[in-house]
Amino acid sequence: MDTHLLENKIYLLSLDVDKTFLEESDNFSKTLNLLPENDRNKIQKYRNLDDQYRKLCSKLLQFYGISKITGMRLNKIIFKANQLGKPYLDNGRRVEFNMSTGISNVVMALYAAPDFHKIRPIGVDIIDLDEINSLEDIELLHDSFHEKEIILLESLTNIEEARQYACLFWTLKESYSKMLGSGLSTTLADLDYSSVPLPKNNKVYATSMHIKGRDCIVYIKQSTESNCLISVCIWSDNINPEVSELAIKISEVSDYLRTH
Ligand SMILES: CC(C)(COP(=O)(O)OP(=O)(O)OC[C@H]1O[C@@H](n2cnc3c(N)ncnc32)[C@H](O)[C@@H]1OP(=O)(O)O)[C@@H](O)C(=O)NCCC(=O)NCCS
The missing domain is CATH 3.90.470.20 (4'-phosphopantetheinyl transferase domain)
Known part of the structure; x- marks a missing residue:
């Protein structure tokens, strides 16, 4: 996925919650440290380690997906949430997204609208x-x-x-x-x-x-x-967007986030 913001398209990104990778040496803390402090704190509040892994993967995928699609650098990405908790991108409003966490996979759906009036x-x-x-x-x-x-x-x-x-x-x-x-x-x-x-x-x-x-x-x-x-x-x-599916590995996400 090298092109930024391919318009009128839905991206369906999935990331495997790869326990083997996260439990290898200090990969968990290294990837956790790629996230802003408030996200790190929220993840560490989960008592169960598997939940920590899932929430970590979900947040990593959220930053990765937005950065890859929009070309924004990580420190420029600002997420906010509506009153009932739905997260949205506060800057760069041409992109709508949503996340879901499964047992062994996290997914993100992203829609890159052709212009601000076509955001859905x-x-x-x-x-x-x-x-x-x-x-x-x-x-x-x-x-x-x-x-x-x-x-x-x-x-x-x-x-x-x-x-x-x-x-x-x-x-x-x-x-x-x-x-x-x-x-x-x-x-x-x-x-x-x-x-x-x-x-x-x-x-x-x-x-x-x-x-x-x-x-x-x-x-x-x-x-x-x-x-x-x-x-x-x-x-x-x-609108009638097509879906592009992308399965991503956590090592790829952490390498990307480290350099953007
Ligand atoms: C949105 C909701 C259906 C998610 O349910 P779920 O099956 O447990 O979780 P999923 O893994 O599918 O989705 C979770 C993700 O959805 C997103 N999300 C959270 N609230 C959302 C909302 N109101 N609408 C859309 N997406 C939402 C977040 O990205 C969240 O990920 P995070 O927890 O890592 O931040 C559920 O939390 C809900 O009904 N929220 C509405 C607000 C509400 O009633 N809150 C009372 C909670 S006490």
Whole structure:
């Protein structure tokens, strides 16, 4: 990814939370020290080491993605967050992004708008397919599903398929609510994704949808390698961006951040 700000494009960046790398010599503290002090402090507050690794990877990817796409140097990047915690780039407003943390991967979706008038909010979510493990897990989410989604789930005789659909609906709802920035305070049962098929073969499936008065494009991908589903939602409004996927290694991110 050498070109800065390829316009009207969505970048879907994923970074493997590589424990082996982070536990090697002092790689954890070296990469942690690449971040501003307030981020370092937040990461170190997590008691569980795995959570520290995930949050570290998420922040590294956030700085890396913005710097790579915009060409901004790290010390020029300023992040702020809306009232409900959705982070945004305070300077360089042509880029919208969102982050999600999975068990072994963190992802970032970025949209580089052609001009300031075409900026569109974006949301991303990653769900590990084991997170919804049984019929009881599906039942717990009952109130978040749309009646048409419930009809579809109840029609499935194969539990494995039902689990995958439940994960699909859940991640699509999260990415929509993260696009809005309202998070889970959105009424999830109002969102109907019963027409979205399960994605296959690691390919990104895209479809336009009219969701609660908004024209959106949803993108969904299943990664068989990391056993997860990733969904992206963008408020489309006459735009039709393509997705470019990039899998990045933590060593590459830390080398880049060290020199920018
Ligand atoms: C946004 C939200 C759905 C994230 O849920 P999640 O599945 O636990 O987390 P994910 O890994 O998918 O996403 C986390 C990332 O989303 C981003 N994010 C945080 N708040 C967000 C919001 N309101 N909208 C969009 N994105 C948000 C951040 O980058 C965050 O990463 P960080 O925790 O490393 O800063 C959830 O936190 C939420 O509903 N927040 C709304 C505010 C709220 O109700 N807060 C009460 C918390 S006590």
